[in-house]
Amino acid sequence: MPYTAARPDFAAVVKEFNGDPVKQRQLLKEADQLRLMLETPMDVLMKQWEMSQCIAAMNLLVELEVLEAIPKQGSISSKDLAEIVKVDDTSAEACRDQWHLSRTNSQYFCSQCQCLCVPQGSGKRIFQFMIDQTEPFYKLPEHFRTHKQEDLYDLKKSHYAWAVGLEVTPILGMFPWTSMKAKVEADPSRVFAVDIGGGRSQFLKAIQKEAPNGFGAKMILQDRPDVLASLTAEDIPGIKKMSYDFFTPQPVKNAYLYLMRRVFHDFYSPVCKELVKNVTSAMGPSFRFIIADMIMPEKVEIGTEVTPYWMDFNLMMLNGTEKSKKQFEEILDAAGLEIVKIFSFPFGCHANIECPLKTGEA
CATH class of the missing domain: 1.10.10 (Arc Repressor Mutant, subunit A)
Known part of the structure; x- marks a missing residue:
């Protein structure tokens, strides 16, 4: 097995740990590899x-x-x-x-609860979501026995919806943002960025740190009306709200950037191809489509990052799946796009995928 030998001074390095999140993940991986060498x-x-x-x-x-x-x-x-x-x-x-x-x-x-994990705030909600998934997981064998293979791709027949009795109800610091500054300031009449299905606009708010005020151009958050209604102007300063169904053609034309963060993993490839086609229907010749998602490793190796695998298993319950680079290429190719660069996070599988029109199709 491809175990990496732990450094002789591993304990000393841990004691000197300064809180850096990337370093933390690396040390945890090394600790996991030590455990793997010992466990039966x-x-x-x-x-x-x-x-x-x-x-x-x-x-x-x-x-x-x-x-x-x-x-x-x-x-x-x-x-x-x-x-x-x-x-x-x-x-x-x-x-x-x-x-x-x-x-x-x-x-x-x-009064001082010192335990392995006390879920509070958003952590509590994530824990409760995990618990909600547990019973459907245990019902997977029965679901596979009672459904056809093609039901896996039916948005109205997800494992989760079936397990909770709601089948037929649909459950629908990487990219260099500063590199866009000169181009956007030269023509601020175009929209700078459209965050499609952006939820509470975490993506655009993070981008604002490197692109204050969108370099003078508009920044638009698109999502369902009920999601947008929960946000005030103070929640998303400098960002315009727009109600939008991403299963329909994109209404904002010729923006510099179209963004989709953690959307593609919610669906299988056939649906993703339609989503991309809706984006390209609005594009201009110099647009960029940025996909922020995890990229599955080409092969599984013992002792490596496990997050994409348990996420993929969770997403299967909701008619979704994490995707490999090859799968992203196939999805984009169907809409006339290509991957020109992948901006990977220093650790793990998260990445920003930059996708313009294929050469000659602009």
Whole structure:
């Protein structure tokens, strides 16, 4: 197996870690490779079993709002906490111990919850989404036994929708932005960037750090009316909202940049080809289409980044899939585009894919 030997001073390097996220991922990968060298198949199985118990315990703590019931100062007895959340105190203690919540003694929860993971804010919502996926995952064998192969590509027959009883309901620092400055300032009448299906406009707001005020040209966020209604002008300063269905031809013509971030992985290739064709229907000769997504490795190697694989498995539940470079090329080729450059994140599989019209088709 292609394991990379850990450096002799690995422990010292970890102690000197300064918080850099790229360095963190590299060190975690090295630690994983050390574990792989030591683990037996039974060790792996027991670790997975252990984690299943941890997830179940954390779900109980989150859903019963146990963590919120622990006072900010001081401590609370197991009995009093159990009374607040309406569970037997032995159950609360079992969950606490599973997640190593701090305690003053065997009968108390203390105010400082030091555990492996306490989902809060957006992390709590991600954890709840993960739990929502669990039952549909376990129903996959039954879904495959009761559906035709072509149902995999039917947006109304996703694994998830079927598992929760909603089948036939549709579930629809890389690119150098500063390099656009001179061109945009020379003709600011054209729209600088159109973020298609951009949600809360995280993409455009990040771009604004390198392209203040769009270099004097408009920046447009496109999404469903209900998504846009949740955003105020203060949420997206300098960005214009536009209601748009990306399954229809693009209404903004001749923009410098058209952007799609984390959209393609929600669909299989046939749908993605139609999305790209809708973008190219509005393009001018000097436009750029930027796809921000993960690019699946060409082959699987033990001990490498695992995120794209578990993401791909999750997306299968929603009629989506992560894609390789070859798959992106096939999708773009169908709309007369080509990949001219891939701007990869320093670590992992995230990238910005730059796609203009093919030479001779402008």
